[in-house]
Amino acid sequence: MTDVRSYFSSRSNLLAVVMTALVVAYIGWKITESPDQALQFAFNGMSVGAVYALVAMGFTIVYSTVWFFDMYYGAAAALGAYGVFYLRSSETLGGLYEINNPIVNGIFALVVAGVVAWALHTAFYYRLRSRFSDRTLRITGSVVAAIAGLYAGIVLTYPKELHITLSPVVAALVATGVVLICRTAYIRIAGSDGLKVPTLAALVVGIGLGLFLAVWIADSPGSKLYLSWGVSCFLAGVVSLALYRGLYVYMRERARSPLVMLVATLGILLAFSALIVIVFEPTPRPLPEPFGNETMNILGAAIKGFNIFTIAIAVIGFLGLTWLLKMTTFGRTVRAIGDDEEVAKVVGINTTVIVAIVFFIGAVFAALGGLLSGHDTAIQPRMGLLLLLKGWIASVVGGIGNLQGAIVGGFILGMLEQFGIWDLAGEWRDVVSFLVLILFLSFWPTGILPRK
Amino acid sequence: MNSSSATTSPSVLERGLHTLREKGDLELYANVFIIGIAVIFTLWQGTGFAITLATVFCIWAILSVSLNLVVGYTGLLSVGHIGFFGIGAYGMAILTSDTSYELLRTEAIPQFGWPFFAALPACVLAAGVVALGVGAVFNRFRDDIYVLVSFGFAIIAFNVFLSWRALTRGAFGIHDVQRPSIGGWQLTGDIEFLILCVVFLLIAVGISWFLVSSSFGRVLKAIREDEQVAQVFGYQTTYYKLAIWVISAMMAGLAGGLFGSFTKFVDPNSFILLESMLLVSIVILGGLASIRGSLLGALAFVLLEEGMRFLPFLPDEFIGQARQVVLGVLLVLLMLFRPQGLAGRYKL
Numbered sequence: 001m002t003d004v005r006s007y008f009s010s011r012s013n014l015l016a017v018v019m020t021a022l023v024v025a026y027i028g029w030k031i032t033e034s035p036d037q038a039l040q041f042a043f044n045g046m047s048v049g050a051v052y053a054l055v056a057m058g059f060t061i062v063y064s065t066v067w068f069f070d071m072y073y074g075a076a077a078a079l080g081a082y083g084v085f086y087l088r089s090s091e092t093l094g095g096l097y098e099i100n101n102p103i104v105n106g107i108f109a110l111v112v113a114g115v116v117a118w119a120l121h122t123a124f125y126y127r128l129r130s131r132f133s134d135r136t137l138r139i140t141g142s143v144v145a146a147i148a149g150l151y152a153g154i155v156l157t158y159p160k161e162l163h164i165t166l167s168p169v170v171a172a173l174v175a176t177g178v179v180l181i182c183r184t185a186y187i188r189i190a191g192s193d194g195l196k197v198p199t200l201a202a203l204v205v206g207i208g209l210g211l212f213l214a215v216w217i218a219d220s221p222g223s224k225l226y227l228s229w230g231v232s233c234f235l236a237g238v239v240s241l242a243l244y245r246g247l248y249v250y251m252r253e254r255a256r257s258p259l260v261m262l263v264a265t266l267g268i269l270l271a272f273s274a275l276i277v278i279v280f281e282p283t284p285r286p287l288p289e290p291f292g293n294e295t296m297n298i299l300g301a302a303i304k305g306f307n308i309f310t311i312a313i314a315v316i317g318f319l320g321l322t323w324l325l326k327m328t329t330f331g332r333t334v335r336a337i338g339d340d341e342e343v344a345k346v347v348g349i350n351t352t353v354i355v356a357i358v359f360f361i362g363a364v365f366a367a368l369g370g371l372l373s374g375h376d377t378a379i380q381p382r383m384g385l386l387l388l389l390k391g392w393i394a395s396v397v398g399g400i401g402n403l404q405g406a407i408v409g410g411f412i413l414g415m416l417e418q419f420g421i422w423d424l425a426g427e428w429r430d431v432v433s434f435l436v437l438i439l440f441l442s443f444w445p446t447g448i449l450p451r452k
Numbered sequence: 453m454n455s456s457s458a459t460t461s462p463s464v465l466e467r468g469l470h471t472l473r474e475k476g477d478l479e480l481y482a483n484v485f486i487i488g489i490a491v492i493f494t495l496w497q498g499t500g501f502a503i504t505l506a507t508v509f510c511i512w513a514i515l516s517v518s519l520n521l522v523v524g525y526t527g528l529l530s531v532g533h534i535g536f537f538g539i540g541a542y543g544m545a546i547l548t549s550d551t552s553y554e555l556l557r558t559e560a561i562p563q564f565g566w567p568f569f570a571a572l573p574a575c576v577l578a579a580g581v582v583a584l585g586v587g588a589v590f591n592r593f594r595d596d597i598y599v600l601v602s603f604g605f606a607i608i609a610f611n612v613f614l615s616w617r618a619l620t621r622g623a624f625g626i627h628d629v630q631r632p633s634i635g636g637w638q639l640t641g642d643i644e645f646l647i648l649c650v651v652f653l654l655i656a657v658g659i660s661w662f663l664v665s666s667s668f669g670r671v672l673k674a675i676r677e678d679e680q681v682a683q684v685f686g687y688q689t690t691y692y693k694l695a696i697w698v699i700s701a702m703m704a705g706l707a708g709g710l711f712g713s714f715t716k717f718v719d720p721n722s723f724i725l726l727e728s729m730l731l732v733s734i735v736i737l738g739g740l741a742s743i744r745g746s747l748l749g750a751l752a753f754v755l756l757e758e759g760m761r762f763l764p765f766l767p768d769e770f771i772g773q774a775r776q777v778v779l780g781v782l783l784v785l786l787m788l789f790r791p792q793g794l795a796g797r798y799k800l
């Protein structure tokens with residue numbers, strides 16, 4: 001009881017409670033006024049909020065690891081959306097804005113080659129150094145990286161044959177996944193991996209499944225859109241990783257305050273958004289419809305199948321990230337770095353590698369949010385900055401640095417935006433969300449679910 | 453890192469970087485280089501073009517000097533300054549423009565028909581009043597969160613310009629903004645307007661210089677270095693921050709009023725968030741906590757756009773974008789090697 005009284009004795013807490021009560025009362029009043037429309041608004045809010053939640057989750061995992069704001073996130077969201085447009089431009093509006101620029105393809109191929117070279121170096125160089133000569137290792141690594149870059153270039157140059165060029169990758173990914181899952185399950189159940197037979201069986205099953213899927217995908221051109229999602233998310237993530245490894249690592253050594261990083265990444269965002277305008281024109285562009293345009297009726301409210309898909313992706317992404325952070329060794333190291341990077345280094349964690357992977361994951365989430373919102377409405381060069389800011393607001397609303405807070409904050413922000421513009425016009429949406437931000441920061445700065 | 457460089461002899465690169473960071477030579481070279489380019493440019497392009505360029509420079513210089521008071525001297529990284537600029541420009545446009553020509557009466561806005569020199573103080577005051585309200589709310593935030601809420605102010609201001617159609621005509625913009633006149637003498641010529649802008653620039657620089665070299669400025673610097681220490685010494689840091697915020701916003705409003713009158717046409721696209729980010733990058737590029745640096749940055753910014761026109765492979769419509777790329781890359785490089793900017797006194 002004393003806790004409650006001391007909670008309310010603080011003026012800002014009291015104000016927070018009053019404001020929340022007012023907002024709830026307003027929404028309740030609106031719901032009683034016209035329940036059907038309220039349900040419709042709630043659905044819209046959920047589908048917009050799912051995008052914010054995705055961006056906020058990517059943002060949170062990076063922020064809670066390195067503790068600075070990476071403004072490249074906006075560019076990653078825009079890259080995700082524009083990547084899909086780039087790869088599918090031959091189908092959008094009958095190929096009216098078809099675009100395929102060899103310079104762009106070349107740049108991305110180089111970035112992929114560089115990242116592959118780095119990954120090979122970190123994964124294998126020190127393990128194999130005792131067995132092979134330094135020169136052999138370097139030459140092999142360079143050749144493999146060059147092949148990977150060439151492959152990326154080919155994939156980007158022939159977007160019409162995406163389902164054929166990508167089928168080997170799908171096969172390899174599925175085979176590796178099946179083998180890894182079987183192995184983990186086997187170790188969990190049997191307690192040891194001494195037996196060779198189940199491992200061999202898993203290998204055979206995995207390769208078989210992978211080959212089957214590869215043939216199936218190569219035979220179905222309808223899968224190109226979904227493959228292009230994968231490609232653009234991967235590219236956004238790879239660029240993020242390259243930026244971290246190639247730039248942020250050195251910058252963090254010199255930076256006196258997080259603001260330095262913020263300004264530098266602001267520069268990166270400026271450069272990227274200008275490059276996007278140069279390659280694609282500044283006017284808004286549509287993306288192809290993924291699941292057709294028909295709407296479903298749920299309890300009298302119309303909702304597109306795609307919006308339900310968006311919400312599902314956000315929830316799956318949240319579950320996956322939670323699993324990754326709470327259940328795996330990788331997640332434990334990430335949280336250790338977030339708690340104290342120096343100590344994590346001292347106990348033998350290779351922080352550079354772990355943080356680079358975190359940057360990759362975060363950018364993939366941002367790109368996913370960008371392309372899903374692009375499918376829902378349209379894409380334009382400044383969408384990235386707006387999505388970044390919305391994700392930032394969502395993570396402040398939910399509680400900054402907290403994954404649960406990110407998804408809760410995303411959905412709540414989407415809802416509040418929708419209910420806020422009920423009596424106003426739709427163009428005041430951004431104003432509503434920033435007012436929500438300022439109110440939250442003033443009266444409830446820890447957010448709904450504060451980080452412990 | 454320090455220990456390794458102490459034991460091994462520094463490489464050429466490291467020595468070069470050291471010189472770049474420690475010595476002020478770069479500042480001198482940058483001054484000479486940029487001003488030299490400006491002179492060459494004037495000689496090449498003739499005076500008519502140079503007058504336009506100089507007017508644009510004056511307006512951007514007032515803006516960047518005023519923003520430097522907040523970002524450089526007080527340490528509040530505000531990305532929302534373009535909002536005050538927009539308030540000034542719209543104030544000038546609404547108060548002085550003659551909208552009777554409008555064919556589309558539904559989009560007509562109220563007419564005031566004030567003269568320029570009555571509208572300009574009104575613009576400054578309007579920006580100041582808005583800044584007082586905004587600053588009172590923003591005062592409690594710091595660092596990253598300050599950046600976020602200042603983004604919010606820029607976006608809210610832009611949306612108000614775009615959506616409050618009864619006052620701003622929304623995306624159509626307001627035409628025929630008045631040029632100044634004194635008595636019966638109409639300052640319609642560009643050269644007279646340039647002189648006016650230079651006078652206002654000098655006033656703004658003078659006020660800024662006076663502020664930062666007075667004891668008031670020393671308190672601001674103390675707040676930037678450590679706000680709690682300043683509080684311990686008995687300064688009400690809240691009031692100091694609010695005061696400099698309002699003064700800076702008023703200067704931005706002045707620049708906005710001049711801008712509206714100079715272009716004779718005001719629409720929301722001049723006040724998008726991107727412009728604000730460019731403004732911050734000018735201030736950081738020129739140098740934090742240095743009025744001279746801000747002037748230098750604004751000059752470099754204006755020259756950069758015009759200089760890009762001479763790049764043979766660059767189509768004209770991408771000049772703005774190319775400048776943005778250059779500024780972005782410059783920001784990254786500055787943050788790596790010289791976090792105080794070209795002529796700065798304070799490292800971010």
